Amino acid sequence: MKIFLDTASLKEIREAAALGLVDGVTTNPSLLAKESGEPEEILVEICKTVDGPISAEVVATDAEGMVREGHHWASLHKNIVVKCPCTAEGLKATRVLSSEGHRVNMTLVFSPSQALLTAKAGASFVSPFVGRLDDISTPGMELVADILQIYRNYSFRCEVLAASLRHPLHVVEAAKAGAHIGTMPMSVFQSLLKHPLTDIGLKRFLDDWEKAKKELGAKAPR
Numbered sequence: 001m002k003i004f005l006d007t008a009s010l011k012e013i014r015e016a017a018a019l020g021l022v023d024g025v026t027t028n029p030s031l032l033a034k035e036s037g038e039p040e041e042i043l044v045e046i047c048k049t050v051d052g053p054i055s056a057e058v059v060a061t062d063a064e065g066m067v068r069e070g071h072h073w074a075s076l077h078k079n080i081v082v083k084c085p086c087t088a089e090g091l092k093a094t095r096v097l098s099s100e101g102h103r104v105n106m107t108l109v110f111s112p113s114q115a116l117l118t119a120k121a122g123a124s125f126v127s128p129f130v131g132r133l134d135d136i137s138t139p140g141m142e143l144v145a146d147i148l149q150i151y152r153n154y155s156f157r158c159e160v161l162a163a164s165l166r167h168p169l170h171v172v173e174a175a176k177a178g179a180h181i182g183t184m185p186m187s188v189f190q191s192l193l194k195h196p197l198t199d200i201g202l203k204r205f206l207d208d209w210e211k212a213k214k215e216l217g218a219k220a221p222r
């Protein structure tokens with residue numbers, strides 16, 4: 001599964017990218033609004049930091065406006081993927097943008113039927129929002145599994161980008177379901193690695209090694 005970071009923070013992206021495990025980045029208007037600086041400059045810097053798909057979302061609500069904004073985002077860097085909301089206008093814009101060769105990430109997807117239309121419109125990525133469904137007592141991961149099944153049935157090439165992942169178990173479940181990509185905030189990315197037994201085990205190995213070295217050192221001839 002490819003790992004995307006769901007943030008517009010360059011500090012976080014640089015830190016995570018240093019591990020060599022970040023395959024792409026998703027941003028949205030809320031995430032960009034949290035950062036200081038011009039969105040265009042931030043997006044270009046992100047593209048320079050991570051060589052993979054970088055989602056930039058349109059804010060127009062009509063298809064024409066979305067296409068215009070999509071052209072603007074796409075002109076910034078070859079890695080930019082235009083993010084459109086899953087509305088009737090968003091589907092129209094996706095058709096236009098994808099037929100021109102631009103990659104589209106359809107966002108705010110909450111049902112299998114929306115995902116079916118997304119693939120038919122030619123989107124390259126579909127973003128089911130797992131956490132936001134869980135928030136309203138609807139099992140978000142079932143949506144990921146349903147979309148994967150539908151896309152497999154018809155060999156759609158649209159990649160399933162599990163989004164709104166809020167904790168490490170969401171990532172594991174998305175991977176078990178076979179999602180192509182999981183996008184997550186930095187805190188979730190960091191929690192994927194953490195295990196107390198790893199820390200305890202490493203400390204014990206190092207302590208034993210130091211102890212043995214001291215004992216050997218004491219016995220060793222001068």
Ligand code: E4P
Pocket residue numbers: 006026027028107127129131132163164165166183
């Ligand atoms: C994905 O592209 C979205 O930016 C994101 O995953 C939304 O997550 P949230 O529901 O935690 O805000």
